[in-house]
Amino acid sequence: MKIKNLLLAATAALMLGAAGATSAKADLVFATDAAPYPPFTSQNAAGEWEGWEYDILQALCAEMNEKCTLIPIAWDGIIPALLEKKMDGIFGSMSITPERMKQINFSDMYYNSASVIIGPKGGDHNIAPEALKGKTIGAQASTTHANYVEKYFVPAGATSKTYKGQDEANADLAAGRLDLVQADGVTLGSFLASADGACCEVYGAVPVDVEVLGPGVGVGLRKEDTALRDKINAAIKSLANKGVFEEMTKKYKLDGLLTLPPKG
């Protein structure tokens, strides 16, 4: 009997401990991709967050007068995680798209950038769908880029391969397993600047299709959390008016690569 009680107590303590570890101490919890997405969000060797988007999150939370934490969640499960209330919002370069709007809500856009195709140096730079027949194109799963490949290149005879993280797609391009990779232009830029990216170069940006690529990146929120959405929208507006977005963009040397929220 005594042992049984002890076991019960231990089990209860373990369960409480586990629950304690996942429940957040901060007022607002945001999640981003667990895989690194430089220069927007990534964790350094010490496990600290850094990047343009992380700095924007800090500024945004200071503006709202909230204490915020950022947690990593696997990208392809991030919308279900939001719906299951594991966090309050997605703050991880998530493009606003009609398909996602069926499940969740978005704040106003806080940046936008081009969707770009890269490939091995010296390859044919023609990226019209009919020119990519028979090619294998990689993209991160559950992204606007993967959907673009699916809509334009697969019907034209290309093969699509999807990856859990952007870095895995990049690695397979460098290893010659992919002919092309489609992703956000800025994050591909930082891959091409790295040692592993020496294999490859930019072939060009794909023509814009707002229905697939969306009007830009917003904070992903649950549909019912309209008060939080309004609060975030007001903070984005006020940061834009203060020139914080331009400041961060200069800090990360991204001038001219990003479309920022309008002032006024």
Add this chain to the structure above:
Amino acid sequence: MDWSWLPKYLPMLIQGVSITIQLLVSSMVLGLLLAIPIGLVQVTGPKWLAAIARGYCTVMRGTPLLIQLYLFYYGVGSILATVPELRQSFLWPILREGYFYAVLAFALNEAGYAGEIMRGAFLSVPKGELEAARSFGMSPWQVLRRVWLPRAVRNVLPTLGGETILTLKSTPLAALVTVVDLFGAADRVRQETYIIYPPLLLVMVIYMILTFIITRIFAAVEKQIPVRR
């Protein structure tokens, strides 16, 4: 429960079932072919060869299959990619696919497990039968082919059936190296529609059906071989 995705993704799921079966059959056939010499040398081989075989089984059975798969796909795969002659060769379209590395990893892993099973199987054949075969004037090769191997395999058929089912349930790992097998297809549905549970439940049922078919096949094979105990 939302099943509206099913018509759109049905062809991908059917394709996925076929890829899963191909993965299973090719890795089991290769694995069992390798397992025969691995088991045999541990019973009759020279000491050094037996030690290598034993070491191989220990490593393959003692490390996670996922790590083995990653080592082949990301490790070996990226080393192969640095050989320009290989990249231009006719083999590259096969060598660049995750499917190839998945079969390689599953087959070598299975060879580790089945090698150990075959070692026991060879030992389980009564010595008298082998001596009888030899006294008929059969060469060692003939003894192996006519008596030792068939008797050994018969003894462990149920175990090999179990191994096949375990390998079937390992095949979803291939989805992690871009193979769109049955689980990979369900994963695609989740990634593209954000619908999680219905596709997972559906593929679970399909895996159960496949398991059932495997047990039937092995039962039928066992029946074919007359045994008197």
